[in-house]
Amino acid sequence: MLLLQSRELCRVARAWTRLGQAVATSMELGLSKSRLLGIGLEYADFREYQEGDDVRYVDWALSARSVDSATGEYKLYTKVFHVEQMKNIVFVIDLTNSMLVEEKVSALFYISSLLLELSHRLSDKVTLITLSNKVNTLCGLRGREAMRVLEDIVCKRQEVGGGTRIGEIVGVLKALAKKSTAITIVTDYAHDIEDFEMLTRLRKAMAMPIAVYLTLQKWETELPVDRAVVMLIDAETSTPLINRLEDVYRAVKTHANHVKALLSLARINHLEVQGIRDARDKTIKIVESYLKTRQMQAVER
Numbered sequence: 258m259l260l261l262q263s264r265e266l267c268r269v270a271r272a273w274t275r276l277g278q279a280v281a282t283s284m285e286l287g288l289s290k291s292r293l294l295g296i297g298l299e300y301a302d303f304r305e306y307q308e309g310d311d312v313r314y315v316d317w318a319l320s321a322r323s324v325d326s327a328t329g330e331y332k333l334y335t336k337v338f339h340v341e342q343m344k345n346i347v348f349v350i351d352l353t354n355s356m357l358v359e360e361k362v363s364a365l366f367y368i369s370s371l372l373l374e375l376s377h378r379l380s381d382k383v384t385l386i387t388l389s390n391k392v393n394t395l396c397g398l399r400g401r402e403a404m405r406v407l408e409d410i411v412c413k414r415q416e417v418g419g420g421t422r423i424g425e426i427v428g429v430l431k432a433l434a435k436k437s438t439a440i441t442i443v444t445d446y447a448h449d450i451e452d453f454e455m456l457t458r459l460r461k462a463m464a465m466p467i468a469v470y471l472t473l474q475k476w477e478t479e480l481p482v483d484r485a486v487v488m489l490i491d492a493e494t495s496t497p498l499i500n501r502l503e504d505v506y507r508a509v510k511t512h513a514n515h516v517k518a519l520l521s522l523a524r525i526n527h528l529e530v531q532g533i534r535d536a537r538d539k540t541i542k543i544v545e546s547y548l549k550t551r552q553m554q555a556v557e558r
Contacts, residue, residue: 267412269359270366273533274408277370278401280540284375306333344551345438346376349386349426350407352417355447361472363533365443368470369407371540372441372547376400379551384433388444390419392426424452427459439550440467446477446513453516457523466553468546469520469527471513472536478509526550 303316314336323332350369356362376383377400385403387393393416395406411417423444430440442456460467513529520527526546530536536543 263414265359266357266362266414266417269362270408270411273363273366274370274404277367278374278404281371281374281378284544303334303336306335343380343382343437345384345433345435346381346551347384347386347430347433347438347440348373348376348403349388349423349430349440349442349444351423351442351444352387352389352410353420353447354418355420355445356472357418358474360474360532361445364472364530364536366407367533367536368443368472368530368543370404371543373400373404373407375544375547376403381551386426386429387416388419388421388423388426389416390421391416392421392429394429422452423448424455427455430459430465431463434463434465438465439553440465441547441550442467442469443472444469445472446509446516450512450515450519453519457519457525460523460525466550467525468550469525470543470546471516471527471529473513473529473531475531478506478513478531 303319306315306320316334316336319334320331323334324330325332348369350365356365373383381400383398383400383403385395385398385406387407387410393410395403398406409415423442456467456469459465517527517529526549528539528542528546530539530543
C-alpha cells in the first residue's frame with residue numbers, strides 16, 4: 258500500500274473535488290414561499306400551482322386526478338419542500354498517513370466536496386478541522402471556502418501526514434458544541450477503539466449529532482492470497498508486525514466490526530465506503546446520512 262506523493266495527491270484531490278461539487282450542484286433545490294431554499298430530497302406538502310412556480314415540481318399524477326367540478330378543468334398541483342435552516346457544521350477531515358492512499362483520498366475528497374457544496378447551498382457555517390501531525394482548526398467558513406482550504410492544504414503539502422488520533426480532538430469538539438451544531442467526520446478504521454469510545458461518550462454527554470464516513474481500500478479487509486506470512490509496517494508509527502496474514506486480517510475485521518457496533522450503539526450515523534467507485538454508488542446514502550444528521554439536532558437540542 259503505497260502512500261501518494263505530493264503531486265499525485267494534489268491531482269487526485271482536485272479531480273474528485275470537481276466531480277463531487279458537480280454532483281452536488283446537479284441535485285434539485287426545493288421551493289418555499291419564504292424564498293429559502295432546501296435540498297429537494299423530501300417534500301412536505303402540495304399546493305395549487307401559482308404563476309412563476311417551476312414546472313419541474315408539478316405533481317402530474319395528482320394533477321391528473323384533480324378536476325374542478327365547476328369548470329371541468331384540471332388543477333395543477335406543485336410540491337412544497339421542507340425548508341432547511343442554516344446550521345453550524347463541524348467537518349473533521351482525516352489527512353493522516355493511513356488516509357494517503359489513492360482509493361481512500363479519492364473517496365475522501367469526493368465525499369467532502371459533495372457535502373461541503375451542499376452545506377454551502379444551505380448557508381451553513383462551517384468549522385474545518387484537519388488531522389495530520391497535529392490538529393488544525395479553522396472557523397467561520399462557508400462550504401466552498403472550506404473546500405478550497407482543504408484542497409490548498411493537500412496541494413501545498415501543508416500539515417499532511419502524521420498520526421493524530423480522533424481522541425485528540427474530543428476537547429476541541431466539546432468547545433465547539435452549541436445549539437444547531439452537527440459533526441461530520443471523514444476518516445478510516447486506523448484509530449484505537451478507545452478513540453471511537455471517546456467519540457461515543459461525546460455523543461451521549463453533549464447530545465451532539467454525528468455522522469462518520471469510514472473509508473477503506475479493498476486490500477485492507479480482503480486477503481490478497483490464501484496463505485502467507487507477512488511483515489506489515491504501520492504507516493503512522495513505522496512499527497513492524499510479522500504474523501500470519503490470516504491472523505492479521507482476522508484482527509482487522511474484528512476491529513472494524515467493533516467500531517461499527519460502538520457507533521450503532523451510540524446512535525452515530527455511519528457509512529462504510531470502499532474506495533471511489535463505492536463512494537459514487539453510495540452518493541444518495543452519503544447525502545441522506547449528512548442531512549439526517551443536520552436535522553437531528555433540531556429534535557435533541
